Amino acid sequence: MYIEKYKEVYCKKIGTDSTNEILKRSYEILEETLDENRQPNKQTGLLVGKVQSGKTSNFLGIIATAFDKEYYDTVFLVGGIDNDLLRQNEERVNEVFDDISDDRGYMTCAVFSSASIKSEKNNLNQNRFFQGDNNKVIITILKNSRHFSDILDLINNNPLIWSKRKVLIIDDEGDQGSLDGNANTKKDGPTKWNETINNIRNSLTHFSYIAVTATPYANVLIDTYDNLSPKFIKLTYPGQGYSGLSVFHSDEGNERYVRIVPDEEAERLRDSDNQNDSEVQNIEKSLEEALSFFICSSIDLLMKKQKYTKSEMLLNIVRVKNDHKIIKKRLDKFLIELRKGIDDYFNDKKDIEKLWLFEFINKGFKILYDRKIDENGDYDFLERFKYAVQDVNSFIINSSPGAKRLNESSIKNKHVIYIGSDLLSRGVTISNLIVAYIIRDTLLGKNNADTILQRARWFGYRDKIINNMKIYTTEKIANHYFDIWIMENNLWEYLERIDLEGLSCEELIDKIFLELPTSELRPTRRNVADVREVAIKSWSIQRKYHETKNIELDYFEKISEEAKIEQFGTRTFRVKEYSNWNNFCSESHIDSYIINKVLAKREQVVFEGSWEEKPVKVVLMQPQSGANSMRSLGTDDKFTLHAQGANINVDYTDQNNYFGDSKIDLYDSNKGKVIIQIYKIDFKDKSKNEIAYGLYIPSLSVSGYVKNR
DNA sequence: CGAAAGGGAACGTTTAACCC
DNA sequence: GGGTTAAACGTTCCCTTTCG
Numbered sequence A: 001m002y003i004e005k006y007k008e009v010y011c012k013k014i015g016t017d018s019t020n021e022i023l024k025r026s027y028e029i030l031e032e033t034l035d036e037n038r039q040p041n042k043q044t045g046l047l048v049g050k051v052q053s054g055k056t057s058n059f060l061g062i063i064a065t066a067f068d069k070e071y072y073d074t075v076f077l078v079g080g081i082d083n084d085l086l087r088q089n090e091e092r093v094n095e096v097f098d099d100i101s102d103d104r105g106y107m108t109c110a111v112f113s114s115a116s117i118k119s120e121k122n123n124l125n126q127n128r129f130f131q132g133d134n135n136k137v138i139i140t141i142l143k144n145s146r147h148f149s150d151i152l153d154l155i156n157n158n159p160l161i162w163s164k165r166k167v168l169i170i171d172d173e174g175d176q177g178s179l180d181g182n183a184n185t186k187k188d189g190p191t192k193w194n195e196t197i198n199n200i201r202n203s204l205t206h207f208s209y210i211a212v213t214a215t216p217y218a219n220v221l222i223d224t225y226d227n228l229s230p231k232f233i234k235l236t237y238p239g240q241g242y243s244g245l246s247v248f249h250s251d252e253g254n255e256r257y258v259r260i261v262p263d264e265e266a267e268r269l270r271d272s273d274n275q276n277d278s279e280v281q282n283i284e285k286s287l288e289e290a291l292s293f294f295i296c297s298s299i300d301l302l303m304k305k306q307k308y309t310k311s312e313m314l315l316n317i318v319r320v321k322n323d324h325k326i327i328k329k330r331l332d333k334f335l336i337e338l339r340k341g342i343d344d345y346f347n348d349k350k351d352i353e354k355l356w357l358f359e360f361i362n363k364g365f366k367i368l369y370d371r372k373i374d375e376n377g378d379y380d381f382l383e384r385f386k387y388a389v390q391d392v393n394s395f396i397i398n399s400s401p402g403a404k405r406l407n408e409s410s411i412k413n414k415h416v417i418y419i420g421s422d423l424l425s426r427g428v429t430i431s432n433l434i435v436a437y438i439i440r441d442t443l444l445g446k447n448n449a450d451t452i453l454q455r456a457r458w459f460g461y462r463d464k465i466i467n468n469m470k471i472y473t474t475e476k477i478a479n480h481y482f483d484i485w486i487m488e489n490n491l492w493e494y495l496e497r498i499d500l501e502g503l504s505c506e507e508l509i510d511k512i513f514l515e516l517p518t519s520e521l522r523p524t525r526r527n528v529a530d531v532r533e534v535a536i537k538s539w540s541i542q543r544k545y546h547e548t549k550n551i552e553l554d555y556f557e558k559i560s561e562e563a564k565i566e567q568f569g570t571r572t573f574r575v576k577e578y579s580n581w582n583n584f585c586s587e588s589h590i591d592s593y594i595i596n597k598v599l600a601k602r603e604q605v606v607f608e609g610s611w612e613e614k615p616v617k618v619v620l621m622q623p624q625s626g627a628n629s630m631r632s633l634g635t636d637d638k639f640t641l642h643a644q645g646a647n648i649n650v651d652y653t654d655q656n657n658y659f660g661d662s663k664i665d666l667y668d669s670n671k672g673k674v675i676i677q678i679y680k681i682d683f684k685d686k687s688k689n690e691i692a693y694g695l696y697i698p699s700l701s702v703s704g705y706v707k708n709r
Numbered sequence B: 001c002g003a004a005a006g007g008g009a010a011c012g013t014t015t016a017a018c019c020c
Numbered sequence C: 001g002g003g004t005t006a007a008a009c010g011t012t013c014c015c016t017t018t019c020g
Helices: A002-014 A016-032 A055-068 A083-097 A114-124 A145-157 A159-164 A192-203 A217-221 A251-257 A263-270 A285-304 A321-346 A354-369 A379-390 A449-454 A475-499 A505-510 A550-562 A581-588 A591-598 A661-666
Strands: A044-049 A074-080 A109-113 A136-142 A166-172 A206-213 A232-236 A258-260 A311-316 A392-397 A415-420 A433-438 A470-473 A513-515 A531-534 A539-541 A564-568 A571-578 A616-620 A674-681 A690-696 A704-707
Touching: A002 A016, A002 A055, A002 A083, A016 A044, A016 A055, A016 A232, A044 A055, A055 A074, A055 A083, A055 A166, A055 A206, A074 A083, A083 A109, A083 A136, A109 A114, A114 A136, A114 A145, A136 A145, A145 A159, A145 A192, A166 A192, A217 A449, A217 A513, A232 A475, A232 A505, A251 A258, A251 A475, A258 A285, A258 A475, A263 A285, A285 A311, A285 A321, A285 A354, A285 A379, A285 A415, A285 A433, A285 A470, A321 A354, A321 A379, A321 A392, A321 A415, A354 A379, A379 A392, A449 A475, A475 A505, A475 A513, A539 A661, A550 A571, A550 A616, A550 A674, A550 A690, A571 A581, A581 A591, A581 A616, A591 A690, A661 A674, A661 A690
Parallel strands: A044 A206, A044 A232, A074 A136, A074 A166, A109 A136, A166 A206, A258 A470, A311 A415, A311 A433, A392 A415, A433 A470, A616 A674
Antiparallel strands: A513 A704, A531 A704, A539 A690, A564 A571, A571 A616, A674 A690
């Protein structure tokens, strides 16, 4: 009955094949949530799909299947971090589940919202939908403390009822808010939302939990012992006509769809609030171009397809709400001038400001048609331009009192520009989006890959309008999307092994490696997941004083005699080579001292891969022994080991230069070898003849992040 | 050549945005 | 106005360069 209704709605939307595919997968996914007695297994699963690829359709299919097969009778749909997102989900839920009745005409499914739980709590448990076996309930829940605790109260209010319900918890955007934001901080206990979610789970007798997201980086990187660490992972593949990272942000995509905003212009736009309020500034050139393209492209669509009656543009510049106001002022001022310009042109005052007007139109026109507009030949276009400009309007989308909400019915204009940031970042669908002007960036520090990717509201089923789309952004952000594309490809390949080959999720998720070619991005918020960067830095050096054992001194003395002389640039060192790590260990017996001394808390040694098979070279770093020089120790017994840095002017292609203590690995004779530097140092406040180490492990060909535990 | 200064990244704290 | 999260801000720490 539920599957039938789902088919009824979705065959129309996405076709019979896609609908059947989703339902088939829904069944597979639900199987993962059941134990050997076909009861909910109280575990966490992860459902991953691309940004704007139809994840909602997928989990609605899961709900329909869960109800029809009687695996579950209750769904908690944790549907979003803000009201816009929740409402969008509620509308989609109601489309399928709002009006389902049995043979006798009785409703069999009720949809509640967490917003009404508190007021109805006392009689909700008496509601007939919570009684009997055949009644199904969906409760949509906002990610908000009060809403979460209302749900918890509801359950604790009547434990008898709830011990019988079989609850499927679906956590939409499950990487945001639900995970413990204190996991990697010094704060006591988990974050509020995470705590309450776990309390809800603990209060239920029969439940399973599915987190749904396009950016699962946090979910796969959290501690495996965390309740929310996934025990199974399923992928949902986008259907025909989907455009995402590979379309917009591959080499080719960048060329075709991305227009670069110069850094100075981005800077000025982000700095809008520093401008004098009484004097509204003009808009930047790149924004003018984006606006021109938006209008011209809208006209092009209207001429080609009668069906497209609306077009949308997104402006995501800064977070601060006051800045949205200023940006709107600047934009509106420009639009007024534009309207006046085109009106004057048609009111037989053709010469007035004509140059300026045509220059503006050509900015977008040239991109679309690769030629300038022809005043006579394109008269039709010009006329349409006049009407289009009259119907362009901008709206601020944020939580301010006067601001609009996305897709609000009061927005009746044909060509709509949304100005905002937080509420335009995650989950929301902007179906007629053709131009995005997105330069929001962290001013200091690194961006998070998941946050950046979730801002890509231009992804989706865009194949019919894609030739009319452009993304305006800075070079830095464009590069971020390219890098995230690489990370996504790798991650999906990895997750497919879990999904398709049936390999153990638990084992693979512990070894998860997120390839990020840049260290300007981290995969997710650092407070949520404890990760370390690998293969970017291959040197691990001793930073703290450790007492030296005799065995270390003995080895040093032994080597001093056996070692051969080698020249690194201008300097002479004594070195000894071994065929691999094991050979070195069996002769020296000091490997454990090296590892212990070198591996301070934040070390970044790469122990992955086959580095232990590589040749080992020991380098004695005190060529002039007996020098009258003593090191002093800082607080906490810290000291500097790599004293000799490279000169800034050193030419690293000339092997006759000394590159510096930390760049010994750059000499041809050291390539591909594990290098152990042994320093013999005297400390002012400690006994003499102390041994300290530096360790270099040849880097892997890729760089990225792994779990830190 | 050792040690300290200087610059930049990591880390811990505060702020802005959002909900009710 | 209180409660919460994510992001911006400001301080500390580490690495490289420069100074004596």
